[in-house]
Amino acid sequence: xxxxxxxxxxxxxxxxxxxxxxxxxxxxxxxxxxxxxxxxxxxxxxxxxxxxxxxxxxxxxxxxxxxxxxxxxxxxxxxxxxxxxxxxxxxxxxxxxxxxxxxxxxxxxxxxxxxxxxxxxxxxxxxxxxxxxxxxxxxxxxxxxxxxxxxxxxxxxxxxxxxxxxxxxxxxxxxxxxxxxxxxxxxxxxxxxxxxxxxxxxxx
Numbered sequence: 036x037x038x039x040x041x042x043x044x045x046x047x048x049x050x051x052x053x054x055x056x057x058x059x060x061x062x063x064x065x066x067x068x069x070x071x072x073x074x075x076x077x078x079x080x081x082x083x084x085x086x087x088x089x090x091x092x093x094x095x096x097x098x099x100x101x102x103x104x105x106x107x108x109x110x111x112x113x114x115x116x117x118x119x120x121x122x123x124x125x126x127x128x129x130x131x132x133x134x135x136x137x138x139x140x141x142x143x144x145x146x147x148x149x150x151x152x153x154x155x156x157x158x159x160x161x162x163x164x165x166x167x168x169x170x171x172x173x174x175x176x177x178x179x180x181x182x183x184x185x186x187x188x189x190x191x192x193x194x195x196x197x198x199x200x201x202x203x204x205x206x207x208x209x210x211x212x213x214x215x216x217x218x219x220x221x222x223x224x225x226x227x228x229x230x231x232x233x234x235x236x237x238x239x
Contacts, residue, residue: 055119057126059202060186060218063209072104072217074187078144085183085221091173092225095149097130101141102187106214109137109189113196115160115205118172120181123163129170129183131160131205133196137189160200167199172223180224189215 055061078098079085087093105112112135117126130147135157148154148168159167174181188205190212196204209216 055182055184058117058119058184058186059115059206059209060184060216063188063206063213069213070104070106070189070215072102072187072189072215074100074102074185074217074219076100076219076221079221082220082222085172085223089171090223091171094152095169095171096145096152097142097147097149097154097169098221099142099144100185100219102217103139104215104217105138105189108191109214110192111135111137111190113188113190113205113208114142114185115202116183116185118174118181119184120174120179122175122178126184128161128163128202129172130162130168131200131202132157133160133200133205134158158196160196160205174223174225176225178225180222183221183223185219185221187217188213
């Protein structure tokens with residue numbers, strides 16, 4: 036929906052950003068000395084651009100992810116993806132996945148439900164548009180580069196998540212049961228040419 040903002044408004048809002056300090060990673064209060072998870076993707080490198088295939092300007096499927104370093108005491112993993120540069124008071128949530136197995140593993144491309152794609156059946160929570168699944172990146176045209184932060188947390192035993200957990204449930208679970216964490220940052224920027232390329236592809 037943010038892509039529908041007119042470009043002049045995107046430029047006007049360039050300094051309006053949620054900020055990294057408001058990410059779950061920085062607000063969950065994990066104690067010093069907690070473990071580190073290694074989170075990566077075959078689709079993009081850390082702090083590198085996310086290919087258009089995984090955004091609102093392409094097919095919009097969720098990117099592949101894989102991770103290592105899960106501690107022996109982990110009961111499950113939870114993933115939350117947030118846009119740290121959304122022109123909103125809090126980061127925009129693009130995906131939540133809970134109840135991932137508590138060991139090294141992966142999510143294949145397209146595992147999450149997204150527009151025009153059914154997904155693979157993961158336990159998905161609510162994104163900021165109150166829908167389950169992957170919300171493809173769609174930064175406002177002219178707003179500059181957005182950082183999409185994939186945050187993975189290993190959790191100890193505890194209460195089950197509700198059917199469609201939101202950000203508050205994830206934040207509480209990580210604060211209470213977090214054992215280790217990892218982060219992967221992908222970037223994306225819309226300068227107007229993406230829509231032109233997408234329209235040309237449809238016309239072809």
